[in-house]
Amino acid sequence: MERVNIAGGEHPTASAGMTPTRRRFLVGASVVAGMVALPGLSWAQDKPRQGGKLRYGMNDGSQQDTLDPASWATVMTGFAFNGSLCNNLVELLPDGSLAGDLAESWAGEEGATRWTFILRKGVKFHDGRPLTPEDVRQSLLHHMGEGSTSGALAIVKQIKQIDKQGDEKVIFTLAEGNADFPSLMSDYHLSIFPAKEGGGIDWQSGIGTGAFKLESFEPGIAVRLKRNPDYHKPGLPHFDEVEVVNISDATARLNALMTGEVDVIEDLDIRNVALVERNPRLKIVRTPSLRHLTFDMNCSVAPYDNPAVRKALKLAIDRDDIIAKVFLGEAKKGNDNPAASIMPFYAETPPQHAYDPDAAKAILKEAGLDGVTVDLSVAETAFPGAVDAAVLFKEHAAKAGITVNIVQEADDGYWDNVWLKKPFNASDWYGRVTLDWLLATSYTSDAPWNNTGFKKPGFDALVKSARAEMDQAKRAKTYAEAQQMLHDEGGVITVAFVSWRLAMTTDIGHAALGGILPADNHRGAERWWRTDA
Known part of the structure; x- marks a missing residue:
């Protein structure tokens, strides 16, 4: 029997048999069961101060946003709710390592099919109720069951049973071994809410265990929060108040920062970087990330159900041109593999899909197609520069005999009405802590966010096999096959x-910024402070 004991708040080394592979850089003490460590983190040097208000301008709030954690799909809900109102069993630290949050320690045994989490003592909900194992159990069950459409479905479907033991232990029994299970408990949907008598959780009240209490919530407009004086982390948070406002338009968002209406804005347009850098009251914070920007084709809808069309479109886009003109060089070229090169188990997937309109045209001709016409849905909220990138793609594809009709969708409601619905659309992916998590969330046949409609039993089998494999060399080989299949x-x-690119006033102080999730792994409200407080 193998046990893995990890104390909360430390940076442990994975035990024998669970040590992640070497890929691109050495993954060791800063990684838990295959988690990614991010280099080049952003730093500020001033010391934390208490008091003041944080005003954050987001770009993706939706009128469909709710307090129900199963439905969270925007940065606004992740930052305001998961990162401010609530906590998970575990927390992602800025360097990508895992630390205890509501759990102070955990242990895996029986081939990583059984995981025991010991809860932190003295944690209270905002209404004074103590945290119990039943709260954790019901919070996980909320995402499970027949008909669930939770964003955490790929995670919770692995759980066969959840048991309680005494006042502090929660025991998860999995259908199959998963060495990465503790890291999955950091998923922002898996926030812990108070259990109701008779089952279920009370998410409607907005009562959590987090650094802030809910003052008001207007879906798609604003969230207002007030400091929790009984927070279980000593000295945190620093702000007295937090206001998160949705400003979808990039120009309006920048103006709000320039005029002092907000302190921080998300996703600064690359074309405005020089303007911000010239302002002595403002600064830009760049944080390396797993974030990737895509044009997604639904493989189950014509003409994208034809492999020849998909291959031709991959060769009909000049990524170098887009990076130079839209991102002004601040990006790394993709190769139709969603795994970032800094992730454990990342594999190179040759060949590089370089711009080759003649080859694209030949592929279509061989498939009996004399040109193809496609509709590409885009909006600036999909990712900064998405519309300009689509315009360039249209020009590139024309040389391959492919007509790309650009459908410019409304920013408001894009994630509700276009993503997962239109067959060819622009998307913005934040990556996941582990490769299994990334693939199971977005690319397996039953993935809840399968925007490409990719359904292939052979691919599903590879992901399932790699998940339970304890031999790291075999695991790496299996993941490499899966990535190559996605590429091809x-x-x-x-x-x-x-990278993540925030613009903020110099009055906002911060230490290391995490880059796995946006806004300092959603924890900016808890971790940052005002230097003028």
Whole structure:
């Protein structure tokens, strides 16, 4: 029997048999069961101060946003709710390592099919109720069951049973071994809410265990929060108040920062970087990430159900041109593999899909197609520069005999009405802590966010096999096969990998910024402070 004991708040080394592979850089003490560590983190040097208000301008709030954690799909809900109102069993630290949050320690045994989490003592919900194992159990069950459409479905479907033991232990029994299970508990949907008598959770009240209490919530407009004086992390949070406002238009968002209406804005347009850098009151914070920007083709819808069309479109886009003109060089070229090169188990997937309109035209001709016409749905909220990238793609594809009709969708409602619905659309993926998590969330046949409609039993079998494999060399080989299959046959056109780029006033202080999730792994409200407080 193998046990893995990890104390909360430390940076442990994975135990024998669970040590992640060497790929691109050495993954060791800063990684838990295959988690990614991010280099080049952003730093500020001033010391934390208490008080003041944080005003954050987001770009993706939706009128469909709710307090129900199963439905969260925007940065606004992730930052305001998961990162401010609530906590998970575990937390992603800025360097990508895992630390205890509501759990102070955990242990895996029986081939990583059984995981025991010991809860932190003294944690209270905002209404004074103590945290119990039943709260954790019901919070996970909320995402499970027949008909669930939760964004965490790929995670919770692995759970066969959840048991309680005493006042502090929660025991998960999995259908099959998963060495990465503790890291999955950091998923932002898996926030812990108070259990109701008779089952279920009370998410409607907005009562959590987090650093802030809910003052008001207007879906798609604003969230207002007030400091929790009884927070279980000593000295946190620093702000007295937090206001998160949705400003979808990039120009309006920048104006709000320039005029002092907000302190921080998400996704600064690359064309405005120089303007911000010239302002002595403002700064830009770049954080390396797993984020990748894509044009996604639904493999189950014509003409994208034809492998020849998918291959031709991958060769009909000049990524170098887009990176130079749209991202001004601040991006890394993609190759239709969603895994970032800094992730454990990343594999190179040859050949590089370089721009080759003649080859694209030949592929279509061989398939009996005399040109193809496609409709590409885009909006600036999909990712900064998405519309300009689509315009360039249209020009590139024309040389291959492919007509790309650009459908410019409304920013408001894009993630509700276009993503997962229109067959060819621009998307913005934040990556996941582990490769299994990334693939199971977005690319397996039953993935809840399968925007490409990629359904291939052979691919599903590879992902399932790698998940339970304890031999790291075999695991790496299996993941490499899966990535190659996506590259060759999948529906994702990975345009580029980019860093997070925040613009903020110099009055906002911060230490290391995490880059796995946006806004300091959603924890900016808890971790940052005002230097003028």
